Amino acid sequence: xxxLVESGGGLVQPGGSLRLSxxxxxxxxxxxxMHWVRQTPGKGLDWISYISSGSGTIYxxxxxxxxxxxxRDNAKNSLYLQxxxxxxxxxxxxxxxxxxxxxxxxxxxxVTVSS
Amino acid sequence: xxxLTQSPATLSLSPGERATLSCRASQSVGSSLAWYQQKPGQAxxxxxxxxxxxxxxxxxxxSGSGSGTDFTLTISSLEPEDFAVYxxxxxxxxxxxxxxxxxxxxxx
Numbered sequence: 001x002x003x004l005v006e007s008g009g010g011l012v013q014p015g016g017s018l019r020l021s022x023x024x025x026x027x028x029x030x031x032x033x034m035h036w037v038r039q040t041p042g043k044g045l046d047w048i049s050y051i052s053s054g055s056g057t058i059y060x061x062x063x064x065x066x067x068x069x070x071x072r073d074n075a076k077n078s079l080y081l082q083x084x085x086x087x088x089x090x091x092x093x094x095x096x097x098x099x100x101x102x103x104x105x106x107x108x109x110x111v112t113v114s115s
Numbered sequence: 116x117x118x119l120t121q122s123p124a125t126l127s128l129s130p131g132e133r134a135t136l137s138c139r140a141s142q143s144v145g146s147s148l149a150w151y152q153q154k155p156g157q158a159x160x161x162x163x164x165x166x167x168x169x170x171x172x173x174x175x176x177x178s179g180s181g182s183g184t185d186f187t188l189t190i191s192s193l194e195p196e197d198f199a200v201y202x203x204x205x206x207x208x209x210x211x212x213x214x215x216x217x218x219x220x221x222x223x
Contacts, residue, residue, distance in 0.1 A: 035212070045151075045159065045202055047212040059210040095158055100206045101149045103170060105158035 002026040002104045004096050009109030016086050016113070022079040022096030022106055030054075030074035033099050036081050038092035039108070046092075049081065050100075064090075086113045117141055117205050119215035127223040134190040136218045138203035143183045147207035150179055150188045153217075154199045162201075163188065190220075198222050 008020040022034070036049045049070040050059040058070055069082040079096050093108040118141040128134055138148065146166040151159035161170040163179035166186060176191040190197055203215040 044216050045204075045214040047210075047214070050210065050212075061211050100209075100212065101161065101164040102151070102159070102204070103161050103164070105160070108158055 002098070004098065004104055004106035006094060006096055006106040006109040009094065009111045011112045011114065012086055013115050014087060014113055017082070017084045018086065018111060020081040020083065020094055020096075020109060020111070022081075024077045024079065024096075024098075027098075029072075029077040034072060034079045035097045035100070035102065036070060036079075037095045037097050037102070037105075038090075038111075039095070040092045051079070083111070086111075088113050116211055117144060117208055117213050119203050119205060119213055121201075121203060121215035121218045123218060124216070125219045125221060127221050128193055129223045130193050130195055132193050134188075134193055134197070134220055136188040136190075136201055136220075138181075138186040138188070138215050140184045140186075140205060142208070144205040144207035146182050147205055148179075148181070148186050149204045149206070150177075151202045151204065152197075152199045153202065159202060193220070 003025045005023045012018050033052050037047050039045050048061045048064050051070045067085045071080045091113045093110050095108045096106045098104040120139045122137045148166045150163040153159040162173050162177050167179045178189045180187050200217045200219045202217050
């Protein structure tokens with residue numbers, strides 16, 4: 001059974017940093033592209049980043065480009081999101097999701113940016 | 116960026132009724148459109164991909180249709196567990212991948 005489990009969320013001050021992790025199991029992680037998607041409390045869904053199966057192709061949304069860095073470790077079946085220069089508007093639940101039609105999602109981890 | 120517009124914002128129906136949800140794209144996305152269901156406190160769940168293909172384990176009462184710019188998600192007979200928010204998403208022209216604003220299906 002496919003499982004994606006995010007961790008690393010929490011409360012951080014504006015300008016601070018946080019690193020999210022997504023642990024994958026139940027499938028051949030190295031064969032699949034992965035994404036990060038976020039959801040502002042009470043609002044809709046926003047795609048923020050993509051990484052190909054071998055890390056050769058990476059994309060970001062304009063809202064996080066230059067501040068966030070996506071990476072993966074296929075040996076550890078893990079996906080990461082390094083978030084720097086955090087802003088209040090980055091407050092959201094962050095989900096990792098598998099491949100481009102998001103067939104599996106994690107349960108999400110809440111990031112709150114506030115002083 | 117492709118903008119997806121979902122309508123209506125809220126659909127008030129009774130169990131057993133048919134639900135018809137619309138998603139319109141600002142430019143053609145071919146058949147590269149997916150539908151998701153989200154319940155409170157849960158992650159979204161893939162229902163339909165490539166406009167009309169049901170995802171694994173999705174009941175046959177859910178169906179998707181359309182191509183180009185106009186798409187429909189139909190729930191043939193609403194079950195109590197179907198009351199939720201539904202989102203469409205395109206993967207035709209990206210980045211960015213984009214989602215619609217959602218349709219809430221509520222109990223009348």
